[in-house]
Amino acid sequence: GNWSAATMIKNQSSPGSEADTRNIWSAMPNNPYLSNWDNFNVSKSDAIKSLFDKLGYQIPDYHNASSDCKDVGSDSVLGDEVIGLINFMKGNDYFDYDADCDVTEVRDHVMGDIYHSQLVEVGAPDANVSFNSPNEEAFFRATHGYQNFMNNYATRRNIIYAGSNSGILHAINARTGEEEWAFIPPFIGSLLPQIINPGLDGDLYRVGGTKNKKIVDGSPVVHDVFIRGYNQNGEVEGAKSWRTILFVPYGRGGAGFSAIDITAPIPVGGKGPIHMLSLIHI
Numbered sequence: 001g002n003w004s005a006a007t008m009i010k011n012q013s014s015p016g017s018e019a020d021t022r023n024i025w026s027a028m029p030n031n032p033y034l035s036n037w038d039n040f041n042v043s044k045s046d047a048i049k050s051l052f053d054k055l056g057y058q059i060p061d062y063h064n065a066s067s068d069c070k071d072v073g074s075d076s077v078l079g080d081e082v083i084g085l086i087n088f089m090k091g092n093d094y095f096d097y098d099a100d101c102d103v104t105e106v107r108d109h110v111m112g113d114i115y116h117s118q119l120v121e122v123g124a125p126d127a128n129v130s131f132n133s134p135n136e137e138a139f140f141r142a143t144h145g146y147q148n149f150m151n152n153y154a155t156r157r158n159i160i161y162a163g164s165n166s167g168i169l170h171a172i173n174a175r176t177g178e179e180e181w182a183f184i185p186p187f188i189g190s191l192l193p194q195i196i197n198p199g200l201d202g203d204l205y206r207v208g209g210t211k212n213k214k215i216v217d218g219s220p221v222v223h224d225v226f227i228r229g230y231n232q233n234g235e236v237e238g239a240k241s242w243r244t245i246l247f248v249p250y251g252r253g254g255a256g257f258s259a260i261d262i263t264a265p266i267p268v269g270g271k272g273p274i275h276m277l278s279l280i281h282i
Contacts, residue, residue, distance in 0.1 A: 003177030005160075005170070006111040012179055013091030016104040017042045017083070023181040023267055024090060024168070026051065026189050027275040034234055034274070037181050037267040040189075041090065042083050049082045054190040059085060060198045062095065062209055068202035069101035078103060085192060088210075089166070089184070095196070095209030112166025113212075116251050118219035121174055122244065122262060123158035125150045127224055144226050149242035159265045161246060163216035167192055169248050169258075171265065171273070180266055181273065185258045187280045188215050188250065217251030222262070229261055230274050245276070256280030 014020035024040040025033040031047035033039045040048065052059060059081045063073035072078045084103070088094040093107035129146055131138040158174035169183040184192075197211045222244065228236055229243045242263075249257040261274040 005172050005177050005179070006109065008172075008177040009170075009179045010091065010106060010108075010110045013106045013110050015092065015106055017077075017087060020090060022090060022179060024184065025181065026184040027186050027278065028189070032234075034232060034272075035270055037272050040086065040184055042086050045080075045082050045086060048086055048189070051186060051189045052082065052085070052193050054186075057191070057193040059193040060196045062196055062198050062201060063103075069096055069103065072101065072103050081196075085196070089168075089192070093208075095200075097208035110166075111170070112164035112168065114162050114164050115214060116217045116219070117163035119160050119162045120220045120222055120246075121158055121160045122222050122246070122265070123174075124154050124156045125224055125242070125244065140226070141224075144242075146224070146226075146242055149224070153244075153263070157266055159262070161220045161222075161248075161262075163218060163220065163248060163251070165212065165214050165217060167195075167215045167253075169216055169220070169260075171262075183248075183258070183260065183273070183275075185216065185248065185250065185256075186278050187256055188253060191215055191253070213253075214251060215253035216248070217253050218249030218257070219251075221247045221249075223247075229263075230276060232264075232271055232274070234274070250280075254280055 012021045023037045025037045028047050028051050031039050031044050063079050067073050084094040091106050091110040093105050094103045128138045129142040160172040160174050163169050167188045171180045195210045200209045224244050226240050228240050243261050244263045246260045246262045256279050258278040259276040264271040
């Protein structure tokens with residue numbers, strides 16, 4: 001049947017700082033993601049604040065004594081803009097889009113717009129191994145054990161990957177529409193304070209307090225490569241093996257990209273996606 005990823009992701013979100021079924025993660029110092037893939041939450045607010053501060057952008061004091069929702073600004077937790085921004089990323093209406101001053105509820109639209117980012121679906125490895133010449137890429141696959149790689153991951157779940165302008169790369173189950181995980185590239189995480197616009201507080205048209213920025217706006221590219229990758233402890237392997245690598249360009253978000261090993265795309269049993277590197281030209 002048909003499904004809406006936007007609806008499914010909203011259903012996976014929860015109000016306030018309550019635990020939800022979303023796995024939102026990033027690559028941050030002193031905040032490992034391996035083994036849980038859910039390190040972007042309020043319990044890790046100190047490490048996430050360091051990420052927010054990385055490029056020198058200040059988080060605006062959106063909720064204060066003179067703001068439209070005054071009670072929020074005076075609350076020691078709700079008035080903490082770092083915690084508020086973290087909860088906004090997981091789906092809370094922290095910037096009051098519906099004008100009811102309930103900033104802990106799940107907002108109507110959690111998933112950001114997918115604008116320039118094309119969708120890419122990745123399932124079981126299926127690259128060509130039939131060749132007519134040793135100069136072909138298929139010859140390299142056939143002579144370096146790609147068939148075993150295909151057999152080992154023949155039942156790998158189909159996942160749809162797309163970047164959204166909420167600053168997230170979404171990994172969506174192609175069968176159910178549920179979000180398996182959401183990756184915030186570390187550079188993009190450092191840009192998130194810029195989405196807040198205090199000038200929209202109490203705006204007549206109640207459009208919320210964030211401005212639209214194109215930040216994970218490029219189209220993902222996927223390829224199976226024969227490399228020395230990382231194991232699930234984040235250590236470089238001693239020998240080469242076949243890996244499925246997803247390249248995530250930021251598009252209009254910046255001149256850079258992240259590379260993620262999605263050989264094991266589902267976070268389960270201690271296995272899951274691995275952040276390999278993120279590069280940015282500043």
